[in-house]
Amino acid sequence: MNLTTRRTRLAAAALAAVVAVGGLAACGNDDDTPAEGEKPAKLVVDTFGEFGYEELVKQYEQQTGIKVELRKTAQLGDYRPKLVRYLATGRGAADVTALEEGILNEFKANPGNWVDLTPLVADHSKEYLPWKWELGKTPDGKLLGLPTDVGSLAVCYRKDLFQAAGLPTERDQVSALWPDWNSFHQTGQKYKQATGKGFVDSITAVSNGVLFQQGTDLFYDKENNIIADTSPAVKTAWETATSMADISAKASTWSQEWFGGFKQGTFAATFCPSWMLGIVQENSGEENKGKWDVAAVPAGGGNWGGSWLAVPEQSKFPKEAAKLAEFLTSATSQVEAFKAKGPLPTNLEALQNEAFLSYTNEYFSGAPTGKIFGEGVAKIEPVHLGPKHQAVKENALEPALRSFENGQASKQKAWEQFVKDAAIQGAF
Template sequence: MSLTTRRSRLAASALAAITAIGGLAACGNDDEPVAGEKPGKLVLETFGEFGYEELIKQYEKDTGIKIELRKTAQLGEYRPKLVRYLATGRGAGDVVALEEGILNEFKSNPRNWADLAPLVDDHSTDYLPWKWELGKAPDGRLMGLPTDVGSLAVCYRKDLFEAAGLPTDREQVSALWPDWDSFLQTGRTYKQGSGGKAFIDSVTAVADAALFQQGADLFYDKENNIIAGTSPAVKTAWDTAVSMADISAKVATWSPEWSAGFKQGSFAATFCPSWMLGIVADNSGEENKGKWDVAAVPGGGGNWGGSWLAVPEQSAHHEEAAKLAEFLTSAASQVEAFKAKGPLPTHLEALQDEAFLSYTNEYFSDAPTGKIFGESVSKIEPIHLGPKHQAVKENAFGPALRSFENGQAGEDEAWQQFTKDAEIQGAF
């Protein structure tokens, strides 16, 4: 047995032990429901922007149940909270969003999650088939109801493009970069025309986009052995990213400098899965409305992100929580969430809804985002992420790339740092 395999199995055992504690401790929840009594409040826990604010108001009006929305901006801060909730058996929301990497990790102990199948109607044929199946735990229970899926594009500042002598029409902009080499050359043209300004926010954003285009094993193989240092898909994404260092603003995604950079024009383009649209708009502010637009991503489409809504076993209100999750993931709700903040629907009825297909985003220069992102859905394929994908990406892949981007390490040194850290993060 290889060291990687032994570490992976030890890690799985450790996580199972920790989350089992959560399952046992959940039995001691003080908020025990009273039979036949409707809860006064449910807690909904999400990260980033799901577009649920107006939907929550509607649900409160329809049911009389108060919904407390707890949002965490960064996924890297969100996951440790969930781990702590499971370990202690208390603190989690009644409904929690699980990003695809987190979902895979928590499947190692599905007993921490209520089986939604007996609590909601049969929706097994309502969603993208692979998305529905990924929401199931190894023991067959329905761990999560599908929310959104990622679909790649490029968000760009038309005013900054124009000032640098580049075209601004979204079709012409898309034609500038059919592949990554063309994207790099466009970035250098922009830098020259703008007097040396950065074209993109960071090389880690490039790496994320390129990584999720690969459609192959990334940090893990199908047996969940860590292959980060030998994966062709990972190396391709790495090489693509490091080539862009000279056109980067070198601001880490989700950092205060990154958030401020949208409003300040510190960079002219960033990579936008559909769910990123609301984040770009919020960071850029009302004063930049109409300055942004949406173009195609170089190298073809890809699947970056996507989530499910789950009900922790420790919740005292399984039935009502499941009904809330069912409401938020319905076809009508997915269309409204998309219009509000951009999460791309996975409900088949929503994807055929004229309100979705014809939707244009006023903030992004009336870009036909329903058409842009909707046309890519049928091409999206599931990617095998492995149990600790998020930890490897955020604690090994990203930091190593940033150390190179910031001049703290050469490319070879940074790659060696990544492969070493990947073994540690992926196993423990």
């Protein structure tokens, strides 16, 4: 038995033990079981980042008389450990829980933690992007989650900073600057030469942009064996990202430097899946309204992110929770969420909705974001993400890239560290 296999089996055994503990803990809640037909006074929804649900839950409250509490966590890296703890202890989970694609398979592995939504909602199987709907199901056909968004890629850029560097500012002209990644790098070098500042926020952002364009296996093969050290997709992302260290502002995604960099103009461009628009706006502030715009991503489309809404087994009101999830993922709600914060619809009716297709984002210089991101949906190919994808990306790949970017390790040493950490983080 090789080391990876042994670690995988040990990790699986440990996770099974955690689930068992969670099941025992959940049994302690029997006394709190609501009476037959009892209506919940409140339902709790857990999300990360910006889902655009603030106004939608107010509508739901008015329609049903049920109060909805939104619990938002800024970063997925902080969100996942809390969810693991809730499931392990059998208490604390929200009634409706968002599951991002990077962690979905990890939680699919223990379907007993989740309510099968099939008997609780109408049959919506023909209403969403087919591959997105299927990914929300467990191997045995259980409907674990209803689709929310998908992360069609673009580039968010600061027009004022481009102008100061003598670069074009109109989105079509900007898109034409970088038909490929090499051209993007060359544009960044021109910007840095003119301003002395970093062009793109970080090489980890570049890595994400490239990685999710590949449309193939990333850290795992189809049998969920770790292939991080041999994956062509990972190698392409690594080589492209490390080549751009010279134009990086070294503000890694989700860091305090990154959050502050939007307002301070530390960098001029970042990679924007549709759901990132709300995060850029929130952190840039009202004073930077109209300074941002949206251009095409180098080398075509791609998909970074996207989620589903699930109902934990420990919810005391699974029927009502399922109805709330159904409401939040409907065609109308997906259009409203997109207009509020940017998450791109996966509901087919929403994607054809005139209010979506014609929507322009005032904050981003009136960019036709419905058209820009909507056209990108057709180019998205589902990528196979293994059970610990997010852990490998955040705890192995990105730290290795940062160590190279910050001059703490040579490119070769950083790669070796990534391969070592990927085997540990990816064990399941």
